[in-house]
Amino acid sequence: MDARIISEPSQNKFLVPRKAFTDQAVFEREYAEIFNKCWLYLGHASELPEPGSFLTRKVARRPILFNRDRHGEFHALFNACPHRGAMVCRERHGKSPAFMCMYHGWTFGSDGHLMTLPGAAGYPKDFKTDPQKQMVHVPRLDRIGDFFFLNFSHDGEDLATYLADAGDYLNLVSEHSESGMAVTGGTQEYAIRGNWKLLAENSVDGYHAACTHSTYLEYLKNANGALGATPLEGGGIDLNNGHAVIEYSAPWGRPVASWVPLWGEEGKTEIDGIYGKLQKRLGEKRADRLAHKNRNMIIFPNLVVNDIMAITVRTFFPTAPDYLEVNAWSLAPVEESDWLRKYRLFNFTEFLGPGGFATPDDVEAIEKCQQGYAVGGDAKYNDISKGLAREGEPSFDDEMQMRAFWTEWDRRLSAAED
Ligand code: FES
Numbered sequence: 160m161d162a163r164i165i166s167e168p169s170q171n172k173f174l175v176p177r178k179a180f181t182d183q184a185v186f187e188r189e190y191a192e193i194f195n196k197c198w199l200y201l202g203h204a205s206e207l208p209e210p211g212s213f214l215t216r217k218v219a220r221r222p223i224l225f226n227r228d229r230h231g232e233f234h235a236l237f238n239a240c241p242h243r244g245a246m247v248c249r250e251r252h253g254k255s256p257a258f259m260c261m262y263h264g265w266t267f268g269s270d271g272h273l274m275t276l277p278g279a280a281g282y283p284k285d286f287k288t289d290p291q292k293q294m295v296h297v298p299r300l301d302r303i304g305d306f307f308f309l310n311f312s313h314d315g316e317d318l319a320t321y322l323a324d325a326g327d328y329l330n331l332v333s334e335h336s337e338s339g340m341a342v343t344g345g346t347q348e349y350a351i352r353g354n355w356k357l358l359a360e361n362s363v364d365g366y367h368a369a370c371t372h373s374t375y376l377e378y379l380k381n382a383n384g385a386l387g388a389t390p391l392e393g394g395g396i397d398l399n400n401g402h403a404v405i406e407y408s409a410p411w412g413r414p415v416a417s418w419v420p421l422w423g424e425e426g427k428t429e430i431d432g433i434y435g436k437l438q439k440r441l442g443e444k445r446a447d448r449l450a451h452k453n454r455n456m457i458i459f460p461n462l463v464v465n466d467i468m469a470i471t472v473r474t475f476f477p478t479a480p481d482y483l484e485v486n487a488w489s490l491a492p493v494e495e496s497d498w499l500r501k502y503r504l505f506n507f508t509e510f511l512g513p514g515g516f517a518t519p520d521d522v523e524a525i526e527k528c529q530q531g532y533a534v535g536g537d538a539k540y541n542d543i544s545k546g547l548a549r550e551g552e553p554s555f556d557d558e559m560q561m562r563a564f565w566t567e568w569d570r571r572l573s574a575a576e577d
């Protein structure tokens with residue numbers, strides 16, 4: 160494959176080939192070597208609150224049925240009928256102890272076993288127990304806290320090993336609440352005419368904020384009391400295996416638990432109360448980090464957790480080299496008060512939502528990059544070197560976190576070649 164990155168840190172050089180964003184062969188290879196082999200985010204336990212709860216979701220182009228049986232056990236099944244292949248469950252979510260295929264009426268239990276089929280007399284007696292006639296389980300399903308991941312490969316490292324240092328950052332998100340975190344409602348769904356790796360980069364790009372999101376920053380400055388005095392500072396951390404985060408302080412408010420003047424004295428009392436409980440539960444150091452630091456994290460290849468004002472959990476999959484589909488959810492502490500939830504959800508839609516201040520600008524930037532790649536010719540590489548020449552502490556607007564992502568991308572694609 161001639162789409163390799165060029166990494167020469169001693170020369171302050173890190174270049175990504177533009178072919179990686181446009182080439183059909185690279186795209187197919189990504190499905191074979193990355194999406195079919197890595198642990199991929201499936202959903203959050205709070206989305207399946209009871210025995211019998213189910214949801215359907217597309218993960219890496221495949222329809223998945225994610226559900227709980229009557230004992231409360233979680234299952235991830237390929238959502239395709241063993242008879243002729245029809246998608247068995249056509250609902251987005253709900254509660255059901257069984258699933259009937261609409262085509263010929265075969266009915267499956269929540270663990271995928273064939274329960275009944277019309278016209279059974281036409282089949283041999285042991286037909287129903289034939290392993291080939293059951294819905295198929297996704298090869299591997301595992302969880303860290305309430306975050307569920309699946310893996311389409313039977314082989315390879317377990318989830319904890321795969322997540323490396325990113326596991327602790329996911330735990331930190333779960334620790335926002337003493338009674339559990341929950342997805343707050345619907346899903347943000349949108350698509351972008353750009354390569355999926357542009358969104359991976361963009362999600363942890365501190366460099367673009369001042370330029371791309373100047374409108375939003377101006378708006379915050381003009382919204383009375385929406386910003387406190389805390390400076391924007393911090394840096395990127397390599398979490399290994401292609402995962403990375405930028406962790407930084409910022410002037411905006413966080414429902415857990417950084418107060419801004421806009422929230423008034425009553426709000427201050429509540430925020431102080433939340434912070435006091437965090438200190439008691441987690442200790443001073445971890446509580447301070449949880450409450451007062453923002454985190455934009457990429458878990459390779461395509462899970463983004465933005466723990467900023469709201470918490471956004473986002474996954475995205477390509478359907479072509481120049482097209483990607485996004486799903487995003489908001490997570491919140493179950494015990495959160497109504498007024499804090501209001502601020503959280505306002506931010507979820509106001510900034511990161513598809514109609515908010517940030518996402519439309521990011522979509523524009525991503526689509527303009529994709530369009531720019533059409534020039535071809537000698538313009539073969541993107542520059543991702545910011546920070547390599549810096550001495551001392553990394554800055555939140557350096558590009559180390561993207562280099563971590565790209566280095567893993569390159570390793571996985573080239574290992575297959577070798
Ligand atoms: S395809 Fe499902 S019952 Fe026939």
Ligand SMILES: [Fe+2]
Nearest residue numbers: 361371517521
């Ligand atoms: Fe952005």
